[in-house]
Amino acid sequence: MRSALWLLALFGIAVAVALVAGNNQAVVTLFWPPHRIDISFNLLVLLLAGLFTLLYVALRASSAVFSLPAEARRWRAQQKERAMYAAFMDALSHLMAGRFIRAAKLAQNAITQEKSLSQLARTSSDVSSYNAARATQLRLLAHLLAAESAQSLQNRALREEHLQQALESSNHRIAQETRDGVQLRAARWALDDRDPNGALELLGQLPQGVARRTLALRTRLKATRQARQTPQALDTARLLAKHRAFSPGAAQSIVRGLALELLGGAHDPAQLQTAWASLDAAERAMPELVVHAASRLMALHGDADLARSWLLQVWEPVMQPRSEISDNLRVKLIHVLEQGLDSIDAAWLARIEAAQQQRPRDANLQYLAGMACLKRQLWGKAQQLLSQAAMALQDAGLHRNAWRALALLAEQREDPVSAAQAYKRAAEV
Numbered sequence: 362m363r364s365a366l367w368l369l370a371l372f373g374i375a376v377a378v379a380l381v382a383g384n385n386q387a388v389v390t391l392f393w394p395p396h397r398i399d400i401s402f403n404l405l406v407l408l409l410a411g412l413f414t415l416l417y418v419a420l421r422a423s424s425a426v427f428s429l430p431a432e433a434r435r436w437r438a439q440q441k442e443r444a445m446y447a448a449f450m451d452a453l454s455h456l457m458a459g460r461f462i463r464a465a466k467l468a469q470n471a472i473t474q475e476k477s478l479s480q481l482a483r484t485s486s487d488v489s490s491y492n493a494a495r496a497t498q499l500r501l502l503a504h505l506l507a508a509e510s511a512q513s514l515q516n517r518a519l520r521e522e523h524l525q526q527a528l529e530s531s532n533h534r535i536a537q538e539t540r541d542g543v544q545l546r547a548a549r550w551a552l553d554d555r556d557p558n559g560a561l562e563l564l565g566q567l568p569q570g571v572a573r574r575t576l577a578l579r580t581r582l583k584a585t586r587q588a589r590q591t592p593q594a595l596d597t598a599r600l601l602a603k604h605r606a607f608s609p610g611a612a613q614s615i616v617r618g619l620a621l622e623l624l625g626g627a628h629d630p631a632q633l634q635t636a637w638a639s640l641d642a643a644e645r646a647m648p649e650l651v652v653h654a655a656s657r658l659m660a661l662h663g664d665a666d667l668a669r670s671w672l673l674q675v676w677e678p679v680m681q682p683r684s685e686i687s688d689n690l691r692v693k694l695i696h697v698l699e700q701g702l703d704s705i706d707a708a709w710l711a712r713i714e715a716a717q718q719q720r721p722r723d724a725n726l727q728y729l730a731g732m733a734c735l736k737r738q739l740w741g742k743a744q745q746l747l748s749q750a751a752m753a754l755q756d757a758g759l760h761r762n763a764w765r766a767l768a769l770l771a772e773q774r775e776d777p778v779s780a781a782q783a784y785k786r787a788a789e790v
Contacts, residue, residue, distance in 0.1 A: 438481055445474035449499060452506050461510040465519075468507035475500050501527050501539040505546060512550050520550065541571045548580050557587035575606045586619075591626060592639065595619040599641070620644050624654050630663035637671075648675040648686055656697045665701035669709060672697065680716045680726075692756045695729050699762075702736045710737075717746075724753035728763055735766055744770050751786075761790040 387402035452467035475496055504527035511520035527543045544563050551560035561584050564577060571577060578601050585594035598619055602612035620640055627633035637645070637654050644650055652675065655668040672694065679686045679694055698705075698713070710733055717723070717730040731746030744767070751763040768783035 434481070438478060441474055441478045441481070445471050445478060445499070448474060449503055449506075452503070452510075456506055456510055459513075461513045465507050465510035465514075468503045468510065471503040472500060472507070475503070498539050501543060505539075505543050508550075509546070512553070517554070541567060545571075545576055545580060548584070552580065552583050552587065555587065557584040560584040561588065573600070575601065575604055578604070579606065591619060591623045595623060616644065617647055617649055620647075620650050621653055624650065624657055627657060627661070630658060630661050633658055633661060633663065634667075646674065648679060648690060651675045652690055652694050652697060656693060659697055659700045665704050666706075668697065669701060669705070676712060676716075680720070688755070691725055692759065695725050695759065698729060699732055702733055705733065705736075722753075724750045724755070725759065728754060728759050731763070732766060735770070740770060740773060757790055761787050764790065 385402055389400055389402055389405045391398040391400070448467045448471040452464045452471060455461075455464035455467060479496060504523040508520045508523035508527070511517070511523065524543070524547055528540065544567055548560040548563040551557070551563065560580065564572060564581050564584065567577060572581075578597055582594055582597045582601065585591075585597060595616065598612070598615050601607060602616060606612075607615065623636050623639075624633065627636050633654065640650065651671050655671045658668045658671075659665065675694075679691060698709075713726070713730050713733055717726040720726055727746045727750035731743045731750055734740075734743035734746060747763050747766050747770070751760065751767060754760040754763055764783050764787035768780045768787065771777075771780035771783055
């Protein structure tokens, strides 16, 4: 279609020229004393058009001749730029393939090409295609590749050299994102070197927005766990769970593990209560944390009433017939309550008795109820419950304690034979 339109336009121009120039009788007279030249107007137009074309061609030719040095410089800069990008891509490919020595050499080659190109751009204004910001970004990435290769080769001196050169580069807006990535990667290298404090220092230098990204938070979580900074690790894990960086099950498991570590790190009842108060409401409702906190408080000779008040919120869920609570947690709960039987109140005795009656075949509850009766000097009932529990208990500690309690009851009845047999059974567990 376009060719047809051009053809029609050409025919129109030809017709117009024929109409104007065909009947044009004008004559142009040129006086050059003592000469006189008469030429037709059409010929003059043709001569002027030819002269203009000749001058235009001559100017373009001279311009092309004088621009040859600039074109040569641009060509050299283009070749250096292509070599720079080729070396960078080859370095990345070799790094991914595990050829770290070649990757380091090619990354260094890319850095050398970039320096040469930047010097050429500063000394020559003809290299207009040079982008300083992008070149800075590529230099940062090349240093990062070289440092990554050195880290894989366990060459820490070379890694630190390239890392410092990368961090000392320009803070241009485009290169700033790459700089943040270099710092994050350096923090992960510090973790590989078992230097959590160095990793935390690098993470602390990041802008606030970058420090709250998922990758930065994951690195901070690993660093705080390596540094045994459990409260900070727990706060970071909560942020990651809030950002959905983990699946719900994994997030709950990580938070629970850190909370257990926080509670286990308390060395006196006051520290334990402070650690317990620092937990969220959802965390304080986890049965594992409640039982562990109560067990830790009893181990530190804390307030038994406070421990039982913590256990009260999980007693009913743990004792449900179809509860998903593990048997190990139930056994641990029995151990905790057993340690405070000397000061247990009537309300807790009623709860234990009601739970034992609801689950009469539960050996753990039989054991706990029997030990409570033993503490209250209800010898007959204690004898009955502990005898039934001793035959079915699966936990070695409870099993041994049950036989020892039966031995004490036998001694109370002045039955040395039964007491000796009970002690023998306790020793065999």
